[in-house]
Amino acid sequence: MILLNSCKDTITENIAYNYPKIEKQSVKEEYCGIEITDDYRNLENLKDSSVINWFKEQEKFTKNFLNKINGRDELFDRMKGYASKNEFETYFIRVLTNGNYFYLKHYAEDNAPKLYMKRSLKNDDEILFDPKDYEKGNDENFTIRSYAPSWDGKKVAIALTSGGREFSEILIIDVLSKKILVEGIPNFWGNLTWLPDNRGIAFMALADNFEKSADHFKNMNVSIYKLGLPASKKEIVLSKEVNPELHMTVSDIPVANFHNQTDKYIITDISGATAYADHYYCLSSNFFEQKEINWKPLAKKNDKIKKIRIYNDSIFALTAINNESFEIVTKGLKNIDWNKIKVIVTPKEGEVIDDFEITSKGIFFTTLLNGVKAKLYKFKNGNVTEVNLPIDAGYASISNLSPYHSELWLITMGWLNNYERFKYQPENEDFLSEEISPVADYPEFENFSVKEVEVTAHDGEKIPLSIIHNGKIKKNGENPTLMIAYGSYGISYEPFFNTDWLTWVEYGGVLAIAHVRGGGEKGNTWYEGGKKESKPNTWKDMISCTEFMIEKNYTSKNRTIVRGGSAGGIMAGRSITERPDLFAVAMIRVGVLNALRNEDGPNGDNNVKEFGSYKNPEECLALLEMDSYTKIEKGVDYPATIITAGLNDPRVVSWSPGKFAARLQELSTSNNPILFYVQSDGGHGFDAGKWKAIKEEANLFAFAFWQVGHPNFVLTH
Template identity: 40%
Template sequence: DTNPEINFKEESFPLVFLTNPKATILLGVNATGTSRYRDTYFASIGDLVKNKVTWKPLFKKQDNITSLILGKNYLYYRTSKNATNFKICKTPLASPNFENPDILIEEDSTAVITDMALTNKGLFYVKTKNGVSAKLYFLDKNTKQSVPIPLPKPSGFINVKSKGYTYEDLWIEIEGWIHKKELYKYNYNSKLFEGHNLYPTQQYPELKDVIIEEIEVPSYDGVSIPLSIIYKKGIKKNNKNRLLINAYGAYEWSNSPYLYPYLLYWIKEGGMYAVAHVRGGGEKGEAWHKAGFKTTKPNSWKDLIACTEYFINQNYTTKDKIAVWGASAGGVCVGRAITERPDLYAAAIIRVGVLNAMRREFGSNGKNNTREYGTVKDSVEFEALYEMDAYQHIKNGIHYPAVYLTAGIKDSRVPFWQPAKFAARLQEASASKKPILLSVDFDGGHGFDASQYKKNKEVLNILTFALWQTGHPNYQPK
């Protein structure tokens, strides 16, 4: 039975967890909607053997707390309240005060505080600039000074872990555009990280001479958009390069460096790969998310369009050699980019994408997502949903690019009828005579639980389609 004293809604997800193995306090979360901010409660771990667990309020979602750590006498937490790029605070466990906490790490206007861990030595935390350049710092509990910690290699993403405030053990997981996740443990004597992987890290010879550029380009309104560009050394600005560009821009999720199979094989075939860190994501903090959210959602696809135009204007490529891809909520961004500027792209790939936003709340997991997209029950949000609905913006007689869509019949996140409706309408409306293909997995869902065979097959189909449509000579019908 649910606790009648806690306001659970139809879309709520009750969560219970411990923050470390020696914790005496149990935390309960009322996760409602897709917001990362949640009403949180606490109870004594001893209540688990009683007939009823007595939950008491700890903090409200309005406190904008995304992560917390229980220390011996203090609660440490990361919050965006009055700090769009986050700050780290602490408050006494005996009498928590979230209105006037001790601020340990102030907000940084140039980077987002993305993670933290507590050991018996002090607090470790991560700052990430533009979602692609991560640094690790240590706050000494005695001197109160922060110092940078050298990393084993440059990293775009850092996840920092510890066993709790009574142990010194510290690990980091790092990841980049051209290397997969690697685990390291910190050696306090040498002040260096040592490899701690359970298996040898895989090397990719095809990425040996790869160049990575992290730049910012102006969008339609002058706002600077982070843009990641990855390509083989020797590529020239001669309008002959095939480009595969990715965008997401939702849920405050940062499109951080990750070795996508699309990137690996596209680079192997001589192409350029890019990621447009559009508004709606979390690359520049809470404000970046709100700038591509509900009524401001058009910024997401307009940012993608601006990044695409940058490659053309800088003579990297031409319109007939550009493929764009996105997945899930990224379907909004990519879907609207190709319906607003179909002339910019030779091909588009949309995996299990949201393409009919006005009907989003009426499908599986729909009500849970109204906090991100909006609801048709609100007149202002209705207009915003219409604007971000790619299906509603398909027009007859327009020369649309080639499109490859995927759908999973058992998808509990994005109902299969979303990409299916979009495919059917686009096939009817497009005057370009380019292929509009829909690949349906009748046994699968959103893709998380797919076998490696299925994942490899999907990558094969998508990249073959993109290489075919962007003119690679080895992928043309014979």
């Protein structure tokens, strides 16, 4: 156990930071009647060699800087040691009706997982595909982004990517011989499934010209590839162009949902970067054969459908249309009126229904209390009964085999509880452990404590706050405290086990996860309360939670660190621009920091649904308010800040954090370091190798610990 005995009061060294410079090319524009000066508009041109050189110089500068922080390498080794405690881990487990198990298996010494299968749970496993052995005539390191076994288990489609990119090419292998049947099926994005006859695959795809487009996410489609054809001969079967009757926009993302081989209907979601979608359905046989497709409407976005299934010609859905904490409803497929649909399950007071699955033994559903306390229930014959979980869980996820089978699986986790997998036993309504990989013990974390509290917000709302710390800490205001939040798309920050984060606690820090508005912890109202014009609640909730931690003497202003990533960059960026005095450090991972201009970047039109458009006067004012870049002012002492970006990131284009970093380096008068941590071979982070991801965490933590005066972390000159 590493305990923090003392911290220096402040970092007082007067260091000259010779940041890489780039010439400013200012642009003045009017947004919703207000003139805005954009000093670093030229950074948006990622085809300009001087811009790319600046990004790479920032990358070099930051790497050299971080390499000089003593204690960083020891921290990385400790994180790596925890990540290696298990000989291997398994995840993305798929079970077929014939009893086959498929899964990704990640050995401790490997950077990326391999694909394995078991003929049955009792059989030994066998390796099907190792991306290290896949060669395409270059030095790229491939990783498996997604996979899908055919319904009969005889073939597997595998989506491979490299360099942190999220788009992939698909190859298909024969399970028995392990031979590649076809490779190079292009433009895969997600939702990979097999056709009912096992003769081809369907998947969500990017447009054929996406790499040349300014917005990778425009004109996405659902494509079908049939075995025996050349890899390039995929057919677009669902898109704006193919289906004008669906009134799709160029930024809409179509998803074809086909969950079981015997599904009579296929459901399409016309969605995007927001919590809800438009839903349609048609006969699956017609869709896959492209014969007389007649898409019929199921629901619109304002019906607030979180999940929808069709079973025995009846709809089952999870909706917030009449209950902000969600209800499970049902209705026949004829004459659908969501205001008159039959409610079969309502949540208990204070709980939010999170998910449901249909099995032959009933409908099972999970609920959350404040996003951090999970429960499981069963609905059958008009009655709801609670199913006791095998452990006290903060997170519970369920999956079925099909509505016609009794099988149900449960995954649990908590802030201090590792991933565990169970199989439901319907005859006595309990669970048996079904671990395919060993579960490591972490005695180093045994004395850690979790407190779930509620904090009063600026407007009187109660914000859930999860506090994790060593049981022996003293409330003396000297504990480095990492404040974390997200707050977008209705996504809840549910408890999960992260040994990297717990290493922060082991080193004497406190973790505080703020369940701010914009997330889904308290249902639809909580989500809507941090969206578009209500977005300021997201960072104001973080500010309230930080003030609470200081008031309760966990920490002080010169010990607080705010962290946000992706859309959570809005929260972190606006927290330090609204209250720069409240935080000692900011960590912002691939963050949305120039929200006003986000619409004109890749993934911009798609995110209009969540954040708004500057073309709409009211939403334009909201975007101005949430734009961290334009809120940076001259002559203000901003906290030490480390900002990351990936040059291959299609979700948050690298110029958004880049412009923020450049302006902050120029205008901050605090003499606190502002580091722009660019990864020229990185993306949004989803497909980064294990050791690369851990190295990034070690860099971020070492920077923060150094800045709050942790004695183990000192900058060498």
